[in-house]
Amino acid sequence: MASPILPLLPSNLEVIQDPNQVAKLSKDYYHFSPVLTAQLQDKVADVVIRPATEAEVLQVAKACVASKTPLTVRGAGTGNYGQCIPLEGGIILDLSKLNRTKWVKPGLACVEAGAKLAAIDKITREQGWEIRMAPSTYRTATIGGFIGGGSGGIGSITYGQLADRGNLTAVRVVTMEDEPQILELRGDDVQKVNHAYGTNGIITELEIPLGPAYPWAEVIVTFDDFMQAARFGYTLGEADGIIKKLISIHAWPVPSYFAALQEFLPPNQTAALLMIAESSLEPFGELVKAYGGTVTYQKTAEAAKKGAALAEFTWNHTTLHARNVDTNLTYLQTLFPYDTDLKLVEHMYRHFGDEVLMHLEFFRVHGQVCPAALQLVRYTTEARLNEIIRYHETQGAFIANPHTYILEDGGRKEINDTQVAFKGQVDPYGLLNPGKMRGWLERNT
């Protein structure tokens, strides 16, 4: 179907109309969720536009407003909740060509939205700095997509989450008003578009804080007992003197899904997948000893450049590997309360047995180390999935539901008036990623 926007676009723009390509670029990794798959699998854009500059983004915005064409921004399409699925067709704005790192200074960088996280690090590491936190899709994900649709990841054990003050310094946003313009948001104003799925502005450029680029060793430690491994993870998380970037704990049989790592993952053992600063390996080894763990795998930062990155078996890559073996598996996203005794984690681990397989990720929540979980779920029905979610919630665990494409129904649970108001200001026609922001959909009801 030809889009009414095409005649309005300048000829310099890269436009993709090939149906196969458009279909491919209309997808993300929502297929991790059987619920989302049923809801989203037939959604497709009319056309994909791939601007190379912010000026071109502005041209596209003008054409969309003029033709009242929906516009859905896409980074690398590595999201899992259908964040970039075009529910009402229109255009996909693929920002992968806006990929420059414009400057780096101590602890800070300015990057274009389509820059890949790994590509940014390659540049900033020359000066001793790196991105503070990244999803397991680090190699392919873009910084704009991560800010638009992510929440934290590898590195969050030190720096908390993207929503925390200080983890995003500034953004430039192209608006969709009658006269589209470029706005700069700084300070707390960045929260207007942070984790808003691109529903209220097109992020084109960002200033992001950086952390020190320690040489990170990759380590696997195995334990006979899951709870012992979990306690080890907690203690490591709270060990202020040991520098770490990743604490990922996998109860058996989760490690059985990691084909490339099998020789390091003995059967029936819980595996801790870890990134530890090389300079902390010696005290780290004492902690392993104190908890009776066995180091089965250890690579220096230099050696880790080759072969499978350990991080690519953690966070939601765990789910990816598991689903490569068994497509009936889906997942949860759970935040357990601060409790070094891990009582609720243990309860859920025992309560659900083989139906919900425990996979913990430790990270900081407003200064405290908390266990989060991306449990694998043996999926039967949507009703049962919701029952599992409700059980967690009634017992005091917080579920960031990954089985909804509605912004507020995932982790936030409430309407963010500031983000809705900002959408009213910069996207009065509701053209940006329509159908995702409940606060906007319900504003007149």
Next chain:
Amino acid sequence: MASPILPLLPSNLEVIQDPNQVAKLSKDYYHFSPVLTAQLQDKVADVVIRPATEAEVLQVAKACVASKTPLTVRGAGTGNYGQCIPLEGGIILDLSKLNRTKWVKPGLACVEAGAKLAAIDKITREQGWEIRMAPSTYRTATIGGFIGGGSGGIGSITYGQLADRGNLTAVRVVTMEDEPQILELRGDDVQKVNHAYGTNGIITELEIPLGPAYPWAEVIVTFDDFMQAARFGYTLGEADGIIKKLISIHAWPVPSYFAALQEFLPPNQTAALLMIAESSLEPFGELVKAYGGTVTYQKTAEAAKKGAALAEFTWNHTTLHARNVDTNLTYLQTLFPYDTDLKLVEHMYRHFGDEVLMHLEFFRVHGQVCPAALQLVRYTTEARLNEIIRYHETQGAFIANPHTYILEDGGRKEINDTQVAFKGQVDPYGLLNPGKMRGWLERNT
């Protein structure tokens, strides 16, 4: 008095016998405590020996053992609990000439015990690294003295305390057996001599972990209300996205004692003295706004190289400045429990009024941000001081008593069997810093 050791020493050694110099080098800053002053003011060594190499230290150790001469190690004498006061005369071993930084790699350095903290940083910063934590005597204190007698300080808001696993990598120790030798302690074994006042080995060399050398801005924020300032400090401490090195909160009239900073410290205001990574200043400013603070002073890292360092008004330098104005002032060292409502802090603040002036330092305790305090106390009698201490303890605050020179009676409160056993092994004649380790003194009773 001539020491029996002198004829046993090789002629290459620097030996100080001038009584004025020996008296001066027999002192530290115990005079912060009227209790310690009464107990320690007449203690003096017979002679000071200043070796230049570890080999010379070994020669001195041999001579001390042969002549059964007590040996008390001295760094820069910046301690406050009489750690390096020679209770039984003998020799002071002044390690200030063992001051080389031997190597630096990412996150790690090897230094000699007498190296000054600031001098180490000058070298490591060339590679982007710095010492993780330091006392307010950073410019003059030695690393050996800090490990031997310190516990944490500026930087502890990120890395916790020196006693935490990972904050000391390895030490070399000269022993005082019949045949003195050099031992290397690594891993958890470093705890055998960590914070032991030099009672069980002469630390000659250390491997210490380093942190990233952010450019640190120095900032003063003032508040109308002490509790509001304290809450601001807590929130800043727990703000994982904002990089900081120092959160020091001073209720009025404490700021009135900081002569050099008066123009930035309005009367009757509580002052927060802070070190913030320059790259975090923008989000930090939003936090200040949210708490209604006023920034009265802000220096970039570059500008902060000139003039009074803000850190030199915090931790126990606060007490120093206060005592410069009023020698009746002494201090406490208090650890309050984890409680973001700061109930016990508020109770003590109101309960003691002008008798105990509140000075908070936030730092990490096993992963959690806690408020510590080095309150200024208007001293009347030792009995009243002990009453104040007991009141804190009965209400649930932990006091690391700075009015005792006994190792275990300060912060530890219990005998460390490992350290006592190690003393038995390496100092069988009890010659090292005699009279300080209760566990040794009471071992046969």
